[in-house]
Every structure is written in structure tokens, then in C-alpha cells.
Amino acid sequence: MLPPQRHTLILERLRRDGQVRVTTLASDLAVSEMTVRRDLGILAERGDLVKTHGGATLPGGTTSSEPGFAHNLGVAADEKEQIARLAAERVHPGMSIALNAGTTTHTLARRIAHVPGLTVVTNSPRIAAVFDEGGTGQTVILTGGIRTPSDALVGPYAVHTLRALRVDICFLGVHGVSPEGGLTTPNLLEAETNRAFIDAGASVVVIADHHKWGVTGLCQIAELEAADVFLSDAGLADAARDRLAESIDSVIRAGEHPDAAATQTGENE
Structure with missing residues (x-):
């Protein structure tokens, strides 16, 4: 599977579930965890997600941001x-x-x-x-x-x-x-x-x-x-x-x- 295809699937999963895990993605996409982390890094640089320990979440501000x-x-x-x-x-x-x-x-x-x-x-x-x-x-x-x-x-x-x-x-x-x-x-x-x-x-x-x-x-x-x-x-x-x-x-x-x-x-x- 080409990187753009993986990126699309990762974002679809993220929008569906609210968060994704590196280990789960690696298994589902049949790639290494290092490849998944690299994909998440690319998507994070684009602003499509926020990397967390062991996975990623949807972008939504920092944990301490408190809109009025x-x-x-x-x-x-x-x-x-x-x-x-x-x-x-x-x-x-x-x-x-x-x-x-x-x-x-x-x-x-x-x-x-x-x-x-x-x-x-x-x-x-x-x-x-x-x-x-x-x-x-x-x-x-x-x-x-x-x-x-x-x-x-x-x-x-x-x-x-x-x-x-x-x-x-x-x-x-x-x-x-x-x-x-x-x-x-x-x-x-x-x-x-x-x-x-x-x-x-x-x-x-x-x-x-x-x-x-x-x-x-x-x-x-x-x-x-x-x-x-x-x-x-x-x-x-x-x-x-x-x-x-x-x-x-x-x-x-x-x-x-x-x-x-x-x-x-x-x-x-």
C-alpha cells in the first residue's frame, strides 16, 4: 500500500474513532510500527492530527486550552x-x-x-x-x-x-x-x-x-x-x-x- 493510501486510511480511522494506536494501525495496515510512526509524523506536520504517546488524536488545541x-x-x-x-x-x-x-x-x-x-x-x-x-x-x-x-x-x-x-x-x-x-x-x-x-x-x-x-x-x-x-x-x-x-x-x-x-x-x- 502506497503512503498516500495509508494516510487516507489513517485519517478515516481517526475521524471515525477519535484516536488511533500505532500498534493497531501497524497490524491493520500490515506495515511496521516505524512506518506508522513516520506516517503519523507526516500527517502531524500537515496539521491533520496530533501525535500522542503511542498514537494520535484529532487536532483540537492543547490539553490546557479553555475557550470561553x-x-x-x-x-x-x-x-x-x-x-x-x-x-x-x-x-x-x-x-x-x-x-x-x-x-x-x-x-x-x-x-x-x-x-x-x-x-x-x-x-x-x-x-x-x-x-x-x-x-x-x-x-x-x-x-x-x-x-x-x-x-x-x-x-x-x-x-x-x-x-x-x-x-x-x-x-x-x-x-x-x-x-x-x-x-x-x-x-x-x-x-x-x-x-x-x-x-x-x-x-x-x-x-x-x-x-x-x-x-x-x-x-x-x-x-x-x-x-x-x-x-x-x-x-x-x-x-x-x-x-x-x-x-x-x-x-x-x-x-x-x-x-x-x-x-x-x-x-x-
């Missing part, structure tokens, strides 16, 4: 709406829920703002404002803390508040999702606060669009197994869905019936 809320709000807006519709089906009057700061959770907040009798715990002033405008008798608990570039309130005050609470469902937005990194964020204090969100939830539902797959932030929030449910948009590749299902009990894409998703996953095992 306004920037992220316009990214993958359609996908976030798909996920918000899916997540909103789990929210019922009178429930207690937690929403960590983020644009996907903000999209969900707008969709459930008129559900009566909710108790909402959040570290996002923007999300708190959404429910304040809803006017249907929700109770909103806003943690204190230090504001980050993503408009999250984090740090000891936020963690102290969350450790005193227990909610029915924690909806968790994340910066990145990968088999090796788990659930990640670029911000150290945000990672600590998000771990407290996970501990507060009787059920943890991660909501992340397919662009987050294969992305790794500087700080790990938790392993994939910390999630009970993973909700994504229809663009999440089958291979990514199947890999997530190895660690998470329920992985559902927008437009996909939960029973059908479970059946497909079972067929692939």
Missing part, C-alpha cells in the same frame, strides 16, 4: 439541541437535578426551564438565570466559587456546597471523552468541582456531542465508568458508541431508541 462560554455556545449547536431533547426526557416535575457549567448543560436548562417544581443545583450563573426566567416554582441552588473562563464557579466553596447535597440526576457536560483519559477538562479546579457533582448524583448522565470523542483535557474528572448513562448526538460513530458501552451501562445517541442501542451493542460483543 460565548465561543463554545456557537460550536455544535445543532448537536447540543439533539442531546438536550434526549436528556430532557429524563426530567420530571418535582425532581432534584444538578447541572454543571457548560454550553450543553445550558442548552438543556433552556429546554427544561418550565418543568415545575424542580430543585436545580448548578455552578453556572448563566444556568441559574435561565431557571430564574422560567418562573414555574423551581428552587435554584447556586454554588459559590471562583469564576473560570468557561463561566463555571469552582473551588473550595463550590465543592463544600456540593458535598452537602444529593440529587436524583447529575447531568455532566465535559470538555473531552476518551478511552485513555476518561472524562476530562482543561481546568484543575473545574475537575475537582465536577468530581463533587458526580458524587452528589444518585445517577450520573454525561451529555457530550460527538466532537468531544477523542479529545483529552489537562485534568481527569473521572474514568468513563463514573457515568451511568452517556447521551450524545446522532453523529457519534458506531465504533465510539461501542467503546463507550464497554465502560458505561447505557450509551444512547439522539434518534436511537435505548432498546435498539442495547441490542446493537450486544451484537457487537
Whole structure:
């Protein structure tokens, strides 16, 4: 196989799975690991991928890059709406829920703002404002803390508040999702606060669009197994869905019936 053909196949695999491993590529392409590393180096120089230890990921900035809320709000807006519709089906009057700061959770907040009798715990002033405008008798608990570039309130005050609470469902937005990194964020204090969100939830539902797959932030929030449910948009590749299902009990894409998703996953095992 000629180098351009290998490069095309490597990029196709990368777009499908979010990351690639040198050992796997060498076996699948029937070439040496040295050849694969050389191919990855060429593709990295072109800006098509980012080399990592033992493989490569999609380009998406450094592990510590932290775009602001306004920037992220316009990214993958359609996908976030798909996920918000899916997540909103789990929210019922009178429930207690937690929403960590983020644009996907903000999209969900707008969709459930008129559900009566909710108790909402959040570290996002923007999300708190959404429910304040809803006017249907929700109770909103806003943690204190230090504001980050993503408009999250984090740090000891936020963690102290969350450790005193227990909610029915924690909806968790994340910066990145990968088999090796788990659930990640670029911000150290945000990672600590998000771990407290996970501990507060009787059920943890991660909501992340397919662009987050294969992305790794500087700080790990938790392993994939910390999630009970993973909700994504229809663009999440089958291979990514199947890999997530190895660690998470329920992985559902927008437009996909939960029973059908479970059946497909079972067929692939």
C-alpha cells in the first residue's frame, strides 16, 4: 500500500474513532510500527492530527486550552439541541437535578426551564438565570466559587456546597471523552468541582456531542465508568458508541431508541 493510501486510511480511522494506536494501525495496515510512526509524523506536520504517546488524536488545541462560554455556545449547536431533547426526557416535575457549567448543560436548562417544581443545583450563573426566567416554582441552588473562563464557579466553596447535597440526576457536560483519559477538562479546579457533582448524583448522565470523542483535557474528572448513562448526538460513530458501552451501562445517541442501542451493542460483543 502506497503512503498516500495509508494516510487516507489513517485519517478515516481517526475521524471515525477519535484516536488511533500505532500498534493497531501497524497490524491493520500490515506495515511496521516505524512506518506508522513516520506516517503519523507526516500527517502531524500537515496539521491533520496530533501525535500522542503511542498514537494520535484529532487536532483540537492543547490539553490546557479553555475557550470561553460565548465561543463554545456557537460550536455544535445543532448537536447540543439533539442531546438536550434526549436528556430532557429524563426530567420530571418535582425532581432534584444538578447541572454543571457548560454550553450543553445550558442548552438543556433552556429546554427544561418550565418543568415545575424542580430543585436545580448548578455552578453556572448563566444556568441559574435561565431557571430564574422560567418562573414555574423551581428552587435554584447556586454554588459559590471562583469564576473560570468557561463561566463555571469552582473551588473550595463550590465543592463544600456540593458535598452537602444529593440529587436524583447529575447531568455532566465535559470538555473531552476518551478511552485513555476518561472524562476530562482543561481546568484543575473545574475537575475537582465536577468530581463533587458526580458524587452528589444518585445517577450520573454525561451529555457530550460527538466532537468531544477523542479529545483529552489537562485534568481527569473521572474514568468513563463514573457515568451511568452517556447521551450524545446522532453523529457519534458506531465504533465510539461501542467503546463507550464497554465502560458505561447505557450509551444512547439522539434518534436511537435505548432498546435498539442495547441490542446493537450486544451484537457487537
